[in-house]
Amino acid sequence: MAMPSPTLFQAYVRQALSWLEAYTGDMPLHRYLKNAFRQQPKLGARDRRYISALIYDYFRMGHTLRNRSRLDKMLIGYFLCEQGPMPLIRAWQPEWLSTLPEGALPPPFQRTAWFPDFRIEELFRWSEHVTKGLSLQAFAERFLSQPHVFIRIRPGHASRVQALREGVAMLDAHTWALPAGVELEEQVSGEEGKDYVVQDYASQGVMRWLVEQLPSASVKHWTVWDCCAGSGGKSIFLADNLLLSRLMVTDIRPTILANLRRRFRQAGISAYVAAAVDVTREQELARIMGKQTYDLIVADVPCSGSGTWARTPEQLHFFAVERLNDFQALQKRLVTQAIRYLKPGGYLAYITCSVFRAENEEVADAVSREGLQCIGQRLITGYTVGGDSMYIALFRAG
Known part of the structure; x- marks a missing residue:
């Protein structure tokens, strides 16, 4: 040309x-x-x-x-x-x-x-607001490059997924990084959804850390509620790594639940219940949830998305730090409603794709004041491999 x-x-x-x-x-x-x-x-x-x-x-x-x-x-x-x-x-x-x-x-x-x-x-001009453990230099440098696309090889499917061209980086047996802007089928073999799923490095990291913290994860049958499920990537991870006796998935957006259902079909997941609901609305939520309680609630809450801004760099220009107050208030309301459906001894995984302290440690402190025990927290920094950054805090109900 x-x-x-x-x-x-x-x-x-x-x-x-x-x-x-x-x-x-x-x-x-x-x-x-x-x-x-x-x-x-x-x-x-x-x-x-x-x-x-x-x-x-x-x-x-x-x-x-x-x-x-x-x-x-x-x-x-x-x-x-x-x-x-x-x-x-x-x-x-x-x-x-x-x-x-x-x-x-x-x-x-x-x-x-x-x-x-x-x-x-x-x-990135909000250095005084960031979560502990973030390297501001490395984080800011990531904005100068388009992040990679990451896939997770599903258990038992490794033999069906092969690299088809240069540029595919195998970070470990299950996590591969692919150049952005190139169709997946041109880069790897196998069937998307069945053999591998698109899931960012940090998202894989927080879920892997979560599963490692859970007791007897390989033998217990878990009841799980993914309360801000999005397109279902975290639920698919749990289905691949835990024995589930019940899976409930909710999101406020009906359109994204349609995408979740498509991905679940591809992944072979059929035993689940899905509902569109605003978790912050107590009565609306009660009609959907009934009296069911859960061993594990995953709350990947709405947030600033600052850990993903290398993918949406316009946020660097337009974001107003005052919005953190609104995000934090929403996150607290959502968690307060969600933990009403947590079994005694059950676990809450609080997750954001934010690097701001107000959305991470400060909300985690508020959850602890609700009477839950913080088992641990982790910032997964994907900027070292061309990915996003995410935060997770794990709590146990008394």
């Missing part, structure tokens, strides 16, 4: 700037761009890739380069974050390429040295 002309690169930049100016953050960036591209049907796949990269890389700069123009910040972001040949930069800022050594591009963070006003500490 022929390389775009300098004139076309200029058109990409102009279009990206126009959409940046119009974007207000009131919807996810990927959805905004999908709608914008739908209104420009003449833009082909290559055009969309360039324009999307320019916009995403602008937001990956967070709050650094604050005195630069939007154009400068966007081009610097593209130069720092993209890999491989850079004809677009050659068309706009060829002098930047002259500073690079011969051969492969240095990692993104090394390239920041060419811009004295780039401050890694300004990229």
Whole structure:
């Protein structure tokens, strides 16, 4: 395929700037761009890739380069974050390429040295609010790269899953990292859902840690309620690693439960009950739950999502720290209602994909004040392998 002309690169930049100016953050960036591209049907796949990269890389700069123009910040972001040949930069800022050594591009963070006003500490500006154990430097550096896609090989299916191309990294026997932006079936063999599931490194990590903490996990038959189940990844993990006598899955979003049901069919899970319910509404929840109580309640609660912002870097630009108060209040209400259905001696797993202390340790302290014993807590930092970061605290009812 022929390389775009300098004139076309200029058109990409102009279009990206126009959409940046119009974007207000009131919807996810990927959805905004999908709608914008739908209104420009003449833009082909290559055009969309360039324009999307320019916009995403602008937001990956967070709050650094604050005195630069939007154009400068966007081009610097593209130069720092993209890999491989850079004809677009050659068309706009060829002098930047002259500073690079011969051969492969240095990692993104090394390239920041060419811009004295780039401050890694300004990229993520809420350092005083983060959970203990987070490396701010390593966490912030992850925003300069698109995270990987991770799969978990299901028990008994390892022989059916093989790497089909370079770039697939086997982190252990069950966890593989795949480059983003490439179809799964082009990278690995086997059947998605049946032989492997898409599940982020940190999500696998918190669930593996949880199962390790549970007593007699390999022999006891567990009753489990996944109260904010989403698309079901954590429930599938539990079904693969525990003996379940009852599985209840709920979420406030009926549409995502439809996705859960599809994934459960693929995984061969049929013995479960699913319901759309707002867990914070006591009477509504009571109608759904009845008098059933559970050995294990998994509460992967709504949160800021800050541990996943490398996937949604627009949050670096638009997030207001004052929102943490609202998230924390919601998390406390949700947990207060959920633990009413916990058996004596049962376990609550409180999980977030946040790196903020207000959503993690502070809520865990509040749960302890409800009378539950904290067995342990863990921050799973996926930034070392190109993944997300998540927090888990495990409690036992008296």
